[in-house]
Amino acid sequence: MRKIHLLTTLVVILATHGPFALAQQITPYSLYNQNTFLINPAVAGMNNCWYGFVNRRVQTAGVDNAPSMQQLSLYGSLTPTHGLGTTIRYSDLGLVTQFSGNISYAYHLKVSEHSSLHAAFSLGIDQQRFDMNEVIASDYTDELLVGQNQPQSRVSNGLGLMFTSRRLTLGAAMPQTFSRKSELNFAQSELFNAYAAYDLASGPNWMLEGFLLYRNYDEQTDQLDIGSSVLLKDILGLGAIYKTGYGLAVMADVQINDRFIFAYNYEIPTKTQSLGGSHGLMLGIKLCRRNKPVERQTYVTHTQPALVTWPTLVEPVETSAQLVTQPTNVEALPDSLNAVFTQKDLIIRFAIASEDSVISGNQYKVISRVAEILEAHQELNVTIIGHASASGTEEFNQQISEARATAVANELVQIGVAWDRISTIGRGEIDPISEQDEENRCVQVVFHVN
Numbered sequence: 001m002r003k004i005h006l007l008t009t010l011v012v013i014l015a016t017h018g019p020f021a022l023a024q025q026i027t028p029y030s031l032y033n034q035n036t037f038l039i040n041p042a043v044a045g046m047n048n049c050w051y052g053f054v055n056r057r058v059q060t061a062g063v064d065n066a067p068s069m070q071q072l073s074l075y076g077s078l079t080p081t082h083g084l085g086t087t088i089r090y091s092d093l094g095l096v097t098q099f100s101g102n103i104s105y106a107y108h109l110k111v112s113e114h115s116s117l118h119a120a121f122s123l124g125i126d127q128q129r130f131d132m133n134e135v136i137a138s139d140y141t142d143e144l145l146v147g148q149n150q151p152q153s154r155v156s157n158g159l160g161l162m163f164t165s166r167r168l169t170l171g172a173a174m175p176q177t178f179s180r181k182s183e184l185n186f187a188q189s190e191l192f193n194a195y196a197a198y199d200l201a202s203g204p205n206w207m208l209e210g211f212l213l214y215r216n217y218d219e220q221t222d223q224l225d226i227g228s229s230v231l232l233k234d235i236l237g238l239g240a241i242y243k244t245g246y247g248l249a250v251m252a253d254v255q256i257n258d259r260f261i262f263a264y265n266y267e268i269p270t271k272t273q274s275l276g277g278s279h280g281l282m283l284g285i286k287l288c289r290r291n292k293p294v295e296r297q298t299y300v301t302h303t304q305p306a307l308v309t310w311p312t313l314v315e316p317v318e319t320s321a322q323l324v325t326q327p328t329n330v331e332a333l334p335d336s337l338n339a340v341f342t343q344k345d346l347i348i349r350f351a352i353a354s355e356d357s358v359i360s361g362n363q364y365k366v367i368s369r370v371a372e373i374l375e376a377h378q379e380l381n382v383t384i385i386g387h388a389s390a391s392g393t394e395e396f397n398q399q400i401s402e403a404r405a406t407a408v409a410n411e412l413v414q415i416g417v418a419w420d421r422i423s424t425i426g427r428g429e430i431d432p433i434s435e436q437d438e439e440n441r442c443v444q445v446v447f448h449v450n
Contacts, residue, residue, distance in 0.1 A: 031251060031265055032195075033211055034263050034282065035055070035282065037087075043083075045077035045078060053072070054284075055070065055280065057069045058278060067093045069091045069092075073087045080394055083106035083120070086101070088100075102123060103124060104121070106119065115164065119161050122156075126156045157176070158177060160174075166400075172195070191216050195213050205232060207231045210227070223246065227242065235254065235255055247267060247268050249266070251264065253282075262282070263284070350441045353390040353400060370382055383423045385443060385446060386401035386404035386442075386443050387432070389429050389440040397429045399426070401426035402424065404443050405424035
């Protein structure tokens with residue numbers, strides 16, 4: 001009889017904490033669009049970078065001892081086809097505390113020129129226990145109470161699958177593929193989630209993305225997130241999510257030097273059981289492996305080229321006719337022109353993951369100048385070299401760089417340059433021309449003797 005009474009007391013106590021625990025478990029994070037590893041381990045190793053994120057979420061802002069969750073996640077690429085990641089999470093739900101940790105492995109497979117498949121599995125451990133400081137009982141030596149004071153552990157394993165293409169991302173994950181419920185299990189676990197994201201539109205300085213996230217829990221609870229976000233100048237991100245059965249989340253993030261990110265979200269609930277809003281913080285860092293930058297003028301080399309001094313391109317700018325008629329040594333001409341075209345105002349730069357959205361605003365100036373040089377020097381041909389530096393696989397960056405080079409070549413053809421005088425190369429992210437990622441989203445112009 002005493003055990004029944006104690007069990008009832010524990011359930012009643014938990015019920016009073018229920019609004020906190022339920023809301024905490026159903027909406028663990030709203031910043032998964034900035035860190036997709038939160039919902040799917042297949043993200044690990046998609047590109048040539050390593051990521052580290054620290055997340056903190058507090059339920060019901062302004063309430064003392066409100067439930068909170070902290071998570072550390074690290075993941076990245078071992079080789080172009082293999083990725084590794086790890087997650088450590090601690091949750092304080094008042095009466096119950098939870099701890100989990102796991103390691104994830106991901107494999108990446110290119111299935112076509114513009115798309116890839118990514119699969120992952122994770123293995124770890126979950127623990128939960130009662131906080132005895134929150135329990136009031138007449139007999140603290142009771143067998144049931146003592147048993148619940150001991151950590152309850154279980155092995156956890158998850159699966160993740162993801163498909164990526166130029167503009168579309170689809171993913172599905174099972175965070176816990178099997179479970180063994182303990183005698184008292186107050187945690188609500190996510191059984192399945194499905195994610196979709198699509199680049200809706202973009203401009204020279206912005207990109208708009210829409211996304212969906214469906215979650216299914218072990219108590220027949222479903223939740224659907226419908227959201228969108230916009231990235232401005234590769235620096236500021238703004239977004240909003242409608243969470244069915246819960247409310248609205250708004251978020252903002254700032255990216256610094258394409259390496260650091262700070263993100264914040266606030267949730268506005270519609271259910272009274274939520275007892276107020278929740279807020280979350282995220283700090284992240286991205287570290288990418290880079291090959292040694294290559295010299296831009298080394299694509300075409302000559303033995304002992306004649307020294308030609310070129311005027312600096314300052315106002316007033318020399319006309320193209322003046323530029324193309326100065327050299328008299330044909331073999332030295334390509335090197336001289338290539339040196340001029342390394343100047344910043346003659347390099348066409350693109351938006352972060354766009355094939356044709358130019359942010360430098362100089363494409364017509366550069367294309368016109370190239371066409372005039374080729375017209376004046378029939379002995380020359382030109383190679384357009386594309387570069388990329390965007391989130392995603394190496395294959396994705398390769399495709400973007402090729403498309404950028406082709407886009408510039410098409411513009412040259414449209415103004416009268418013959419196709420047989422133009423060649424294109426996509427270098428992806430393997431030959432960066434700068435240590436700054438934003439400067440590697442570009443095309444180079446390289447002249448050579450035909």
